[in-house]
Amino acid sequence: MTDQFIEDNKITGSYKIRPAGRHLLTIGRDLIQDNNAALIELIKNAFDADSPDIKITFSMKEDHSFYKITIEDHGHGMDRDTIITKWMVPSTNDKLNRKTSPKGRILQGRKGIGRYAAAILGKDLLLESIDENGEKTTAFIEWQQFENAKFLDDVEILIESTQTKESPGTTLIVTGDKVGLEEWSDKKLQDLQFQIKKLMSPLNKEVQANENDKFEVYIIQDHFIQSPDGLIEEKIEPFPLIDMFDYRISGKLNENGDGIFKFQTQKSTTHNFNDEITFSLGRPTNCGKLEFDISVFDREIESLDQLIQRGIKHNSNTFFSRQETRKLLDDYNGIGVFRNGFRIRPLGDADFDWLKLNKQRIQNPSQKIGSNQVIGHINIESEEHSNLIEKSARDGLKENLAFDNLKKISTQIIELLELRRFEIRRKLGISRPAVKIEQELELLYSFKNFGDEIVNTLKSKGLDSASTEAVSQMLFKKSKEITKAAENLQKTLAMYQGQATVGNIINLVLHEGRLPLSAIKSNIKYFKKRHNEFLETQDENKLNASIPFATEISKNAESFSELFSRLDPLAYKNRDKVEDINVYKELVSVVSMFANDMSEKDISYTITGSQTVEYECWSQDLRSIFINLIQNSIYWMHEKNSHEKKITIHIGEENAQLAFIDYKDSGPGIDKSINDKNLIFEPQFTTKKEGMGLGLAIAGEAAQRNGLHLSIFDVPIGVYFRIDIVETSAINEGE
Template sequence: MTDDGTFSIRPAGRHILTIGRDLIQDPYAAVVELVKNAFDADSEYVLLEFNADSEAGKYTIVVSDGGHGMSRSDVVNRWLVPSTSDKLHRKTSPNGRILQGRKGVGRFAASILGDDLLLETTNKSGEKTSVFIQWDVFEQADYLDEVDLLIDTRTVSQMPGTILTMQGGRVGLEEWNDAQFKRLKYELRKLTPPTTAISGIEIKQEKFDIRLKVSGFAGVPDADETIDSFPILEFYDYMISGHVDERGLGKLRYSTQKIDNASSEEFDVDFSDLYEKTCGSLKFDIRVYDRDKDDIDQIIRRGLKDREGNYLGNLAARQLLNLNNGIGVYRNGFRIRPLGDAQYDWLKLNQQRIQNPSRKIGSNQVIGFVHIESEEKSGLVEKSARDGLKENTAYNRLIEITQSVIEQLERRRFALRRSLELGKPKSRVERQISQLFTNDHVKVDIVTRLERSGIDAKVTREISDILSRDMAEKNKAAESIRQTVAVYQGQATLGKIVNVVLHEGRRPLNFFKNQVPNLDYWASVFNDNPTSDNLSKILPIANELGHNAKVFVELFSRLDPLAAGKRAESHLFKLASTLDGALKVFETTMSDLGIKAALEGPSDFEFLGWKEDFYAIFTNLIDNSTYWLREKRVASPTITIRFEIEEGKLAHIDYRDNGPGIDKALIETEVIFDPEFSTKTDGTGLGLAIAGEAAARNGLELKVLESADGAYFRLQPVSGGVL
């Protein structure tokens, strides 16, 4: 305190431990911080030596590098200054490396690794400076400026570099067990992305080896190795890579090794609607592995071997995936912990997989690398405790964009697996029912074998009659199942478009809510004073009540086919009127979105089938169109339905919109008709599956066709003829 009443903040002595031992979450993070400092010093390597003396109950950790070292002035004015802004302002090392340190506290992480620290650093001029620190001195001191440190400087003839020596006692010695060292190797292996994972990434390839030596620890094999990348990385099943710029526009490449010599696919993406605030430019390398036994065997056959060159077994390969999975986030070539840890599912992949296991991937199936820009460009700020990124708007955008990139891979993976008949068999309900109950071929085969065996013709006819009656009963049951499924699918479609129903009914409902009290009021006034003026207050409200009641009646009549509790027999109905009714279900929604709808075809044509099935088909198609036309903010959105008649029968119905369209790969595999497949966010994948089943019940097939201008579906007779 000075005489004029001003004060200076005096940090407590334990402040150093607060920003070191207390702030850094674990010893792995502390080692990583010291490794980054070696990189910032322009060293081509960092050597980590862990030596134990079990009898004496102590251990030593030595971290050394061959960098440019520090002068006495650097040690006093930078290294010993907590939270220095030196690296923040310099940004690059003398040799041009982008500096990893920014907070000015990483070196104090050494306090978690031992009881004391000896710093020995030599610069290019041969000036060697040594500082010895005992951490408990700071614990005991009232104020930081009361701690005196002895600094020794002399001239030597040795190569430049820095050596940090830390020693600890029996408590720390017991913590460094085999599991701890395995985790340390894992952290070091994931610290920097392998060369194969940064192809096309604008990161300067720096020579920087991490060498680990371990000796003398009980139950821990001695080791002397250079940390290398994951051996499983190149044997992926599916990969997506590329970039997305700060506007949300990008180019991605998808490839697979599930098929020999499969060509890769390059495509543009537009996530601009997710970029209310930028998270900067992003670059991706994401690899996915199927984990069924046969899939693991296939990965091994691609060349997955151990260090001795022997092929791994299925269990060992699975354990390798268990240990090394995760999508890491990297800045300037170094991972930001814990993003990418096998147990840290920051993208909520497992949560999404629970909802849709056949299509979504789990966190234990993926090894990925997401490269981000500097804090200034991206807004992605690393926490001081080295436990991730601050959860701000930019971080939320990072999650959204990364999930969208993974979705592109998942969509293509799902289509490929279905085309290869992997996972859930590709089969529609109608086909399954037919396979289960239609047994004509069984009857013919049995009768033929009986005849060839010389069985009496009368017995053969009796057996044939028994089989015919059994088949008739089963086919009757099959038809009952078909009709029940149709009812459920109609009601599922109604539930699927319930938001449309609510939207259509909201306006008349609001009118009733607001105007019925007014009608009651003026009716009471008119009852007491029946004048023409008071009557004029009632009549407009009464007229509007009738109009809005009519809106409800028409809405429910349009929805009635989907809500039917049972199915009637097939009957003739006017196709144009039915298609127009399906469009009118979405009348208000399309009006709000500015969607122009057109229906073309003869108004008097009648089709023999089920009207409710056509409602199910076209309400699902229209619902999809309105979703994508709104989602992609299409200018001048349109929906067109056109049907043609040949010789008095239906030739086909074409349904088109001018939305974003459908990927060619999805069209070729027709995977969009499979249940559970959806390209919508949180989509159920039921819509087109229901539409396809409803078409089949009417002797039709719903096909998706390629189009340069939006989605294009065609409904036509199964035989390719007319109905």
């Protein structure tokens, strides 16, 4: 307390905040995840010191009563003044202000607390640092002193300086007892090596090519846990798994949201699926420049074998087994975020699915990838340029708007890969082929032709007429049974698909029904109040006062009635018979269901062409086709905020018969990066964020069931679907 004085019976004074002695331990121990995280912080400090390498040596007494960890770098070192005014000052802004090292490295440390991570490694710390002028400064710290001290400035640290001819650099020697040694196990050391392998980004190869930026990490065990009888020295290098990809997308995105990406695959030696993708976010990234390198691995047995053949080895002679390869992918997977060549933990840890890939894969396993299939690296800029801010506890990035943008953009880049992977797997026959149910049913219908072939074959082989006729009758009977079963399956399929279509418009029902329902509830309340007042008083004025509320109830009830009238044709309780329907009237009925939704979203529509032509089909199927097409148009034109929002349907007529139906919209169209546009009709293929990939597949099946064919044309703007007549009698009635 200073300058205290008494005025008007009040005690007034100024005071200083004095951190407690254990404050240093709080930022050194409590904010650091574990021993390995502490060593990674010290590795970054060695990099900041312009060291070409860092050597971490573990040793211990044979009876496990004492251990020592020596962390040695060969950087520019620190003089006495730097140690006193910067190294010993918690949360100093020195690196924050400098931003780069003397040799131009972008500094990893910014918070001014990483060096105190040594407090978690042992009981004592000896610091030895030699600067480029030959001044050697030592400082000895007993961490228990900070635990015992009331205030931080009560702790005194002895610092000595001498001249030496030794090379510049800094050495930290941590010592501890048996209790601390228990923290180090064989598994812990393996994890340390693994974490360091994942620490440095392979995207930094261009930088590492510069001699000033060369940085190597060595782990040495001198009679330690894994080598109690000798010495093990290992240079830690990233595992070259990323170059053994099945699929890969890489490229850079400028801060304005534009970039060029390269897609590659090693799944086929006969097909060239590699592709260059021009990508535009349509807006600034709002998280700086981004660089991506994302590799995806298939997990089927055949794919694991291919991966092994690409060269995954223990050493020059021994390849990995399938089980080892699978475990390697389990351990090494994750999409890491790197800044200046170093990973920001835990982003990229195998069990930290920060992009929610597994959640998306559950919804669409055929197209989406899971976190255990991907090894990715994303480079981000400094905090000043990206606003992607590391947490003080070194446990990721702060959940701000910039981080939200990073997640959304990363998901979009991954989707570019997923679309191409889906197409490749379909073409190579790797994934389970989409079940074209109508095509399968046609095989059942063709059984009669197969039976005729059998009878003719038997005749040609000389079988007598009586026997041939018996076989023919038996096959004919079986053919009728199979045909009837196929018809029942077809009806059931159509019913379920129709119900799925109804499920897709529940949001429309809720949206349009919410306002009239709310108005009815509110008006009923006031109507009852006025009506009760009339019953009590017999005052006709009270009765008259209730009439406006009754009118409002009636009006909103009519809105409900009109809504249900529009939806009534979609009821699939019993499947209608095949019948001649007026195509124009049917389409008007379908479009009217979405009239309010389109009006709210400024979407116009027109239906042109023949208003009289009829077509024999199941009306539910025709509605199902156009419900799915219209829903997609509304979604994408609204989602992408298309400049013009318009749907046009044209009914083509030839010789008083339906020739085709064209459906177009002015939206963003099919993703131009999809080479095979017919993929959109495959079940589970979707570009919607929460899509299931069923709508267009259902539409295609419904068309085929009715002798129609739904196809898409490649146009510069919007989408262009056509429904053609395949044959005039494709529908097997059997009613």
